Amino acid sequence: MSEPTIFELSKPDRIGVRLPKLDIPLQTSPIPPNYLRKSLPIPEIHELDVVRHYTRLSIMNHHVDKEMYPLGSCTMKYNPKINEELARLPGFCQLHPLSPANAMQGALQLMWELEEALKIVTGFSAVSLQPAAGAQGEFVGLLLMRAYHKSRGRSPKKIIIPDSAHGTNPASITLAGFEVLQLPSTHEGLVNVEELKKVVDENVAGLMITNPNTLGLFEKHIVEISSIIHSVDGLMYMDGANLNAIVGIVKPFDMGFDICHLNLHKTFSTPHGGGGPGSGPVCCRKDLEKFLPVPRIVHTNGKFDLNWHEKDSIGKVHTFFGNFGVFVRALCYIRMNGKEGLKKNSQMAVLNANYIRCKLQEYYDLPYPTKCMHEVVFSGDRQKKYGVRTLDIAKRLLDFGFHAPTVYFPLIVHEAIMIEPTETESLQTLDRFIEVMQIIAEEAQTNAELVVSAPTKTPVSRLNEALAAKLLDVSYPLE
Numbered sequence: 001m002s003e004p005t006i007f008e009l010s011k012p013d014r015i016g017v018r019l020p021k022l023d024i025p026l027q028t029s030p031i032p033p034n035y036l037r038k039s040l041p042i043p044e045i046h047e048l049d050v051v052r053h054y055t056r057l058s059i060m061n062h063h064v065d066k067e068m069y070p071l072g073s074c075t076m077k078y079n080p081k082i083n084e085e086l087a088r089l090p091g092f093c094q095l096h097p098l099s100p101a102n103a104m105q106g107a108l109q110l111m112w113e114l115e116e117a118l119k120i121v122t123g124f125s126a127v128s129l130q131p132a133a134g135a136q137g138e139f140v141g142l143l144l145m146r147a148y149h150k151s152r153g154r155s156p157k158k159i160i161i162p163d164s165a166h167g168t169n170p171a172s173i174t175l176a177g178f179e180v181l182q183l184p185s186t187h188e189g190l191v192n193v194e195e196l197k198k199v200v201d202e203n204v205a206g207l208m209i210t211n212p213n214t215l216g217l218f219e220k221h222i223v224e225i226s227s228i229i230h231s232v233d234g235l236m237y238m239d240g241a242n243l244n245a246i247v248g249i250v251k252p253f254d255m256g257f258d259i260c261h262l263n264l265h266k267t268f269s270t271p272h273g274g275g276g277p278g279s280g281p282v283c284c285r286k287d288l289e290k291f292l293p294v295p296r297i298v299h300t301n302g303k304f305d306l307n308w309h310e311k312d313s314i315g316k317v318h319t320f321f322g323n324f325g326v327f328v329r330a331l332c333y334i335r336m337n338g339k340e341g342l343k344k345n346s347q348m349a350v351l352n353a354n355y356i357r358c359k360l361q362e363y364y365d366l367p368y369p370t371k372c373m374h375e376v377v378f379s380g381d382r383q384k385k386y387g388v389r390t391l392d393i394a395k396r397l398l399d400f401g402f403h404a405p406t407v408y409f410p411l412i413v414h415e416a417i418m419i420e421p422t423e424t425e426s427l428q429t430l431d432r433f434i435e436v437m438q439i440i441a442e443e444a445q446t447n448a449e450l451v452v453s454a455p456t457k458t459p460v461s462r463l464n465e466a467l468a469a470k471l472l473d474v475s476y477p478l479e
Contacts, residue, residue, distance in 0.1 A: 003116050004276070018227075024447055035436075040384040047335060048475070050437045061091070062403050064076050068403065068429055069404065070419070070433065071405060071406050071422065072405055072409070073375065074406065076403075077269055078269070079270065080333065080399055083270070083333060084329070086332050090461055092107065095107055095326075097321065097322075107324065109304050112299055114306055114327050114330060115127040115281075117335075119283070121248075122251055122260055123253030123254050125285055126284050126288070127288035127297070128140070128282050128292040130318045131318060132279060132318050132322055133278040134261060134266075135171070136239075136318070137240075137261025140261070140293065141237050141260070142159070142237070142257040143176055143205050143280050143314045144291045145176075145178075145235050146176060146205070147235075148291065150410070154447055156180065156202065157181050158204050159207070160182075160200075162184075162213065163182050163183065163184050165209070166210060166214060170182075171380065181465055183199065189217050190217060191209065193221050200229065204232055207234065212407070214377075215377050215412075216242075216372040216373050216376050217373065218246075218386025222255045222256060226257070230256070235261045236256055236258050237414055238257040239260075240263060240375060242373070244345070245349055245375075247342045247343065249348045257286065260283045262283065263278070264278075265277065269329065280395075284402060292306060292313060294310050294315065310422060324345060333335060346374075346423070349351070349373075349374040350426060354378055357372055359438075361378075365378060365379040365380075366378055368378050375420035376419050377419075378416075379417065386444045388444040388451045390407045393444070395454040395462060397440065398458050399454050402433060405420075406420075
């Protein structure tokens with residue numbers, strides 16, 4: 001066999017660096033020839049150039065360690081670096097998921113302790129850590145609903161949601177085999193109790209709701225709502241996406257909920273975005289525990305084990321046990337803060353959101369002019385009469401170094417601007433953000449073209465989003 005040609009210069013790439021080719025003889029590989037690359041570009045670049053390249057990329061990218069990330073309903077809070085250190089301990093990150101139980105006692109203990117902590121936070125009797133995202137947690141919770149009604153010889157078809165619901169809610173409901181029954185909100189932005197009474201009957205399997213809701217408002221009639229749903233043997237499901245406002249203050253179980261999912265990657269401080277990683281544990285009341293996914297972690301005689309033998313379980317819903325690295329970060333966060341720390345975090349999140357509400361309500365329309373919880377929803381309608389849309393306001397924020405907030409959601413608010421400051425932003429940062437939002441409101445009146453053409457100071461300027469959606473091209477030629 002002839003010696004391979006190791007390097008052969010290819011054409012210059014897009015940044016002017018010439019990429020050498022590595023020719024790999026097909027005979028040396030067990031991979032079938034039709035699946036094997038004929039050449040592999042390996043750049044020859046000076047180390048300092050590599051360091052500068054990735055440093056430049058990190059500066060161009062926006063992240064929570066760089067500046068405020070006020071995405072509503074996303075809880076983009078600070079992620080303590082100790083969480084990352086612990087998640088990278090060899091005993092955790094190098095543990096094989098198929099190890100026998102007696103070889104991973106530490107990992108099982110960590111998961112068991114996290115489940116116990118989440119029981120305390122929510123008031124529920126049982127937890128499954130298996131779901132790998134909030135949406136999957138919703139799906140699992142709805143499967144528990146279905147299993148519960150089936151065990152009682154019933155097959156109700158409808159799940160009620162408010163018109164302000166998260167977009168994943170109706171999708172999860174449909175995927176679980178139920179029908180969506182949407183309920184209009186009141187002028188206060190809350191569930192319309194009178195309308196709820198009209199639609200609740202024996203064909204209602206349950207109600208799915210976020211509390212605080214997506215408008216950042218607490219459902220003050222939640223106990224009455226729970227009573228109405230329970231009167232027809234329906235179940236109450238809480239989407240826990242907004243739990244960051246109430247941890248340590250009120251428990252979902254005490255509000256009348258039967259099932260709840262949590263977003264560890266939001267409330268309990270795990271980095272997220274870009275599609276993952278996530279974790280959406282499901283909590284439930286005692287009589288629903290038998291339906292939870294297997295395996296279940298059990299603690300007997302001082303040892304931890306996995307129980308696969310639950311005949312009523314809905315089955316396994318995720319590979320292995322879930323996203324273990326997220327569990328490590330979440331338990332670290334909970335143990336560091338403790339009971340009082342978690343409560344204070346919730347109080348500060350609410351305080352920060354109301355601070356922004358009070359400072360900006362003179363500059364932007366406030367559809368629901370009342371105290372909010374962890375997030376506040378404004379409307380850009382006032383600016384629209386000057387030719388400036390909510391999207392333009394969001395783009396202009398980028399010029400000042402802030403990430404844009406959530407826009408056009410909830411759908412029931414016209415030109416919605418949803419802002420969630422979280423508890424981790426300082427007063428100085430909040431004041432700077434408020435000042436920038438005020439400047440943009442004034443620019444909308446005096447120099448609308450500046451706002452409409454934004455951003456102008458970012459690495460990439462305003463894109464043609466309609467064209468980009470039609471002609472999506474994210475590929476990069478290797479040769």
